[in-house]
Amino acid sequence: MTIPCTLIPGDGIGPDITDATIRILDAARAPFTWDRQLAGMAAVHAHGNPMPDATLDSIKHTHLALKGPLETPVGEGFRSVNVALRKTFDLYANVRPARTILRGGRFDRVDIVLIRENTEGLYAGLEHYIKIGEDDKAAAESIALITRLGSERVIRYAFEYAMRHGRKKVTLVHKANILKFSQGLFRSVGQQIAREFDGRVSYDERIVDACAMQLVIKPEQFDVIVTTNLFGDILSDLVSGLVGGLGLAPGANIGKHAAIFEAVHGTAPDIAGQGIANPSALVFAACLMLEHVGDTDRARRIHEAVVTTLRAGTHLTRDLGGSASTGQFADAVIARLLA
Numbered sequence: 470m471t472i473p474c475t476l477i478p479g480d481g482i483g484p485d486i487t488d489a490t491i492r493i494l495d496a497a498r499a500p501f502t503w504d505r506q507l508a509g510m511a512a513v514h515a516h517g518n519p520m521p522d523a524t525l526d527s528i529k530h531t532h533l534a535l536k537g538p539l540e541t542p543v544g545e546g547f548r549s550v551n552v553a554l555r556k557t558f559d560l561y562a563n564v565r566p567a568r569t570i571l572r573g574g575r576f577d578r579v580d581i582v583l584i585r586e587n588t589e590g591l592y593a594g595l596e597h598y599i600k601i602g603e604d605d606k607a608a609a610e611s612i613a614l615i616t617r618l619g620s621e622r623v624i625r626y627a628f629e630y631a632m633r634h635g636r637k638k639v640t641l642v643h644k645a646n647i648l649k650f651s652q653g654l655f656r657s658v659g660q661q662i663a664r665e666f667d668g669r670v671s672y673d674e675r676i677v678d679a680c681a682m683q684l685v686i687k688p689e690q691f692d693v694i695v696t697t698n699l700f701g702d703i704l705s706d707l708v709s710g711l712v713g714g715l716g717l718a719p720g721a722n723i724g725k726h727a728a729i730f731e732a733v734h735g736t737a738p739d740i741a742g743q744g745i746a747n748p749s750a751l752v753f754a755a756c757l758m759l760e761h762v763g764d765t766d767r768a769r770r771i772h773e774a775v776v777t778t779l780r781a782g783t784h785l786t787r788d789l790g791g792s793a794s795t796g797q798f799a800d801a802v803i804a805r806l807l808a
């Protein structure tokens with residue numbers, strides 16, 4: 470059986486890390502057939518539009534995309550192509566796993582999956598200036614919109630994710646002690662859904678500021694975390710930092726009708742075109758995509774091959790202190806896969 474998937478190589482280092490990722494997936498006989506499409510700056514150069522209809526139509530058809538990093542052109546009417554894609558496909562859950570890979574750092578036992586609400590909260594885009602007297606911009610207001618439906622679907626996704634992945638606990642992170650209405654609603658929906666999973670997944674809660682401190686002091690106490698958009702944005706980078714930074718961090722954006730998988734890092738313009746980027750984050754994103762389609766054994770096999778290559782330390786790319794090219798790193802991973 471083959472699974473059609475939209476492939477967006479992206480900008481900057483995107484094409485290099487995408488080629489390496491596809492070679493690794495092919496070596497593992499992953500079941501995808503690729504529909505290559507453009508977005509970001511590459512699409513502006515080819516079609517004069519950073520988000521062409523052909524790309525959107527492809528994702529509508531495949532419901533699945535693997536995406537390299539995108540550069541959003543200035544003045545094209547988009548704040549961010551990535552955000553526009555999330556909005557177009559209503560990708561409500563952003564999933565960011567963070568697991569210790571290179572041992573010997575400050576944190577050796579981190580294994581956290583942070584699930585962030587991706588469509589509402591303070592990032593709902595409800596902002597305006599308020600005129601006072603002659604000053605058109607005397608004040609500015611940004612509204613943190615929390616809905617029952619938006620909270621329910623992301624919190625339920627977090628519990629179902631925990632069940633599917635054999636995880637024990639969901640921690641809901643909030644600030645309901647101060648934001649009693651918006652954060653209070655998110656928290657009360659969490660408590661309600663937690664009761665449905667009673668006996669299968671345990672539940673606890675943290676206030677966001679205390680959570681930030683505990684993540685740094687004792688991150689191994691956390692398992693799955695679910696939180697609102699702004700807190701999730703900040704804490705997901707924090708947990709990436711615990712395990713070696715954005716270079717190894719994959720992300721998934723999940724909706725009811727589509728899912729887009731990506732590396733968390735950007736286009737790395739400083740090393741673009743040099744063939745020295747580390748493809749690990751995009752390969753890990755592809756593993757999340759394999760898990761998403763139920764191909765968990767293959768996902769585990771590829772993940773293991775990348776982790777053992779990284780831990781062996783003989784074919785590291787420059788960002789990790791080595792001198793291997795993107796292609797040499799991919800070859801080393803493929804050699805382990807085929808061994």
Ligand code: NAD
Pocket residue numbers: 482486537538539540541551715716731732733734735736737738739740745746747748749750788
């Ligand atoms: P960046 O992540 O591109 O780069 C930060 C630093 O990390 C650079 O020194 C870069 O060389 C290094 N780096 C990043 N990924 C690497 C990899 N795989 N291998 C080796 N080194 C790597 O962040 P930035 O410089 O803030 O952003 C550059 C561009 O990327 C901007 O246009 C930004 O909007 C875009 N961006 C896109 C996404 C996305 O598409 N998801 C995410 C973040 C930034």
